[in-house]
Amino acid sequence: MDKQNHITDKIKVAIVGCGNCFSSLYQGLEYYKNADAEHIPGIMWADIGGYCPRDIEVVAVFDVDKRKVGKSTGEAIFAEPNVARIFQPDVPAGPVVQMGHVLDGVSDYMLEQPAELGFRLATAKPADVVHVLKACKADILINYLPVGSQKATEFYAQAAIDAGVAFLNCIPVFIASNPEWEQKFIDAGLPLVGDDMRSQLGASVLSQILQELAFDRGLAVDFHQQLNIGGNTDFNNMMVQTRLASKKKSKENVIRAQNDIRGIPVPEHSLFAGPSTYLPYLKDNKVAYFNLRLRGFGDAPVTIDAKLSVQDSENSAGVVIDAIRYLQVARELGVVGALRGPSAWTQKTPPEQMMYAAAKQECEALAHRQLSASVRKQLK
């Protein structure tokens, strides 16, 4: 987009969950505040519909941990148990973190963990979320709750609807990919993106590309395994097996989708993708191990073993900076419901899985404020 078309209004975002992912996002907004070049290293799209990263403003933050509630955002993002890498120590104070609604956001297991590895509940009275969202004129509510927060996610999604705010669901509770929830957003005339962030260069996109590469080159995939280890609270929270289930499903969706799109059945017991263990010393370093067993010409065996090592939370922040801007542009264009292309590009479980190139093309169109055929169907 030409510089003269650059938009001067900020995109106002509200946050649920002042954890590691939000720490990276908030630091990143400051880190990239002067970046308006056509290419910004570390960011997929410098300009989306006239918006740069610096056009995003955080206007409200909700959490339930006593080390964060009542503190300024600039202080809370560095409070325990957050371990995200500090690459931008000087950040604006930002809004004071308000008390959220606990519901099922915090498990007994996380309360029993040592303080630096678990959660500690604040006793403050929960804020009126709908009122706060309206008062601070939020455009988008971003959900960064712990995995397994079904009731809490539904509570905040409903608050977004009631306040007339778009929703970005970064976690594996199925909202954008659930037709009943999508309909509620359509009825309210709002767009949403979800579910469960697909990091910038993370295990999901790497698994997808390897699976696509095998199929595009005519190979059969007999086995695809993706093991993940990490040391942040997200990994610790997923030590509770009942909370982990949706994450495993979401991670496997990414790989399975590439079979489904092509009508290739997934052989039984041939797929595993999920968090495998929690090793606190890794902190925010996530390590993923891939093992693919393929069959080529004449059934010749082909094996791929790969290892990916990333900073988990920073890896998610660039994607969120993009998803925020897609949502805002979509809203301005009058698009409602779950955005197909941006959800497939930025999330593991979108309402509609796409091939890499197709999702990218949809996002490129929206970045230029063009309405692709699928987006035209979603106009108000």
Ligand SMILES: NC(=O)c1ccc[n+]([C@@H]2O[C@H](COP(=O)([O-])OP(=O)(O)OC[C@H]3O[C@@H](n4cnc5c(N)ncnc54)[C@H](O)[C@@H]3O)[C@@H](O)[C@H]2O)c1
């Ligand atoms: N690359 C990534 O890191 C990545 C990728 C995909 C999805 N995700 C998902 O994003 C989510 C956030 O990840 P994270 O690393 O920031 O987690 P985190 O554990 O660091 O942060 C979660 C925050 O939510 C707060 N919280 C708990 N219950 C709450 C409630 N009811 N209301 C308000 N706040 C509440 C906690 O106090 C904590 O500050 C997780 O579900 C994770 O699986 C992360």
